[in-house]
Amino acid sequence: MLKLFKSWTTHMDYKGQKLAEQLFQAIIILFAVVGFIWGYMCEQFVQTMYVLGAGFVLSCILTLPPWPMYRRSPIEWLKPRPEENSEDISKDKDKKQIKKKSKSK
Amino acid sequence: MNTFLSRLNTIFAFTLSVMAALTFGCFLSTAFKENKTAVDIGTTKAVVKNVPNFAASTRDRNDLGQIAFDLHTELSSLFNWNTKQLFLYLTAEYETKSNKLNQVVLWDKIIRRGETTKLDFKSMNTKYYFFDDGNGLKGNQNVTLTLSWNVIPNAGTLPRIQGEGSYIIQFPDEYKQ
Numbered sequence: 001m002l003k004l005f006k007s008w009t010t011h012m013d014y015k016g017q018k019l020a021e022q023l024f025q026a027i028i029i030l031f032a033v034v035g036f037i038w039g040y041m042c043e044q045f046v047q048t049m050y051v052l053g054a055g056f057v058l059s060c061i062l063t064l065p066p067w068p069m070y071r072r073s074p075i076e077w078l079k080p081r082p083e084e085n086s087e088d089i090s091k092d093k094d095k096k097q098i099k100k101k102s103k104s105k
Numbered sequence: 106m107n108t109f110l111s112r113l114n115t116i117f118a119f120t121l122s123v124m125a126a127l128t129f130g131c132f133l134s135t136a137f138k139e140n141k142t143a144v145d146i147g148t149t150k151a152v153v154k155n156v157p158n159f160a161a162s163t164r165d166r167n168d169l170g171q172i173a174f175d176l177h178t179e180l181s182s183l184f185n186w187n188t189k190q191l192f193l194y195l196t197a198e199y200e201t202k203s204n205k206l207n208q209v210v211l212w213d214k215i216i217r218r219g220e221t222t223k224l225d226f227k228s229m230n231t232k233y234y235f236f237d238d239g240n241g242l243k244g245n246q247n248v249t250l251t252l253s254w255n256v257i258p259n260a261g262t263l264p265r266i267q268g269e270g271s272y273i274i275q276f277p278d279e280y281k282q
Contacts, residue, residue: 010109017106024116032123036130043186045131045259052127056120064112 009066016070024059031055132261135187144252144268145177146195149228151274152281153242160236168242170197170235170276172211173228174250178268181222183256191216192255193224195231197274199248201241211235211250248274 012020035051063070106112150173158167174195183191194213201207211231216222235242242248252268 011107020112021106021115025119028116028120028123032127036127039131039186040134043184045186048127048131049124052120052124056116059116060113063116064109066109 012066012070013072013074015073016066020063020070024063027059027062028052028055031058128260131187131259135185135258136261138185140183140254140256140264140266141269142178142180142182144270145175146250146252146270146272147175148250148272148274149173149175151276153276154282155240155243155280158236160234161238168237168240170237170242170248170274171231171281172235172274173230174212174226174272176224176226176229176252178224178252179222180216180224180254183254184218184222187258187261188218189257189259190218192257194253196251196253197235197248198251199241199245201237201239201245203239203241207237207241209233209235242276243280244276244278246273246275248276250274 031051031054032048035048035055038051039045039048106115150171152171154169154171155166156169157164158169161167176195180191180193192213192215195211197207197209197211199207211233212229213232214224250272252270254266254268256264256266
């Protein structure tokens with residue numbers, strides 16, 4: 001069960017994270033302003049809290065799951081360099097070869 | 106913001122901050138209200154007895170005032186979006202030889218949001234005994250009745266306000282048996 005949860009990837013790319021943050025901030029502040037005015041008009045502060053709660057739920061729905069809009073610009077990694085260029089890698093390679101030899105014996 | 110839980114945490118924290126700001130705005134929008142209104146008070150009965158005060162440690166005979174009061178007021182102007190309830194209390198204030206200032210609460214009432222705000226009581230009995238700590242009530246010609254209230258807010262201070270209007274009781278010079 002726990003493995004199933006961990007296997008879900010919920011990451012966003014960097015631009016997606018920025019978009020998500022701006023989106024939920026805008027939604028919550030908008031709902032807060034509307035709720036403040038609405039609560040003042042009907043003389044019930046609890047109405048303000050309800051409207052803010054609605055903003056919270058909406059921004060959760062819109063920004064918690066990694067919707068495709070937050071994964072439009074994935075990071076472009078450099079292609080791996082050819083192994084021969086690096087000494088360290090070649091050393092590792094040598095070791096591996098040695099190991100292989102020893103195994104074959 | 107990279108994982109589900111970190112986003113949930115951020116949104117929740119931001120919502121709480123906004124909620125605190127809204128609550129402060131609610132407090133500010135009502136902080137400068139006077140919360141005053143006019144009150145009509147009268148009495149239909151004012152007698153004084155001399156009885157043992159069982160509430161005191163000594164069993165001396167103290168003055169017990171017995172009054173019935175009329176109260177008429179309209180408190181709807183005290184309710185706004187930052188008012189949870191009102192606590193009303195009727196106070197008798199007088200001066201005696203032993204004390205410069207005596208204050209006794211005779212009656213109180215809670216008005217919650219949504220309950221009727223128009224009070225019209227005729228010949229109400231007091232809730233609490235009106236005991237003096239000596240013999241200061243007999244013949245006292247200057248006992249002032251006032252109605253005061255606490256406005257209990259959703260957020261903010263707890264003001265204690267005295268209503269505009271009072272009534273002066275004049276107790277008789279003889280004890281009632």
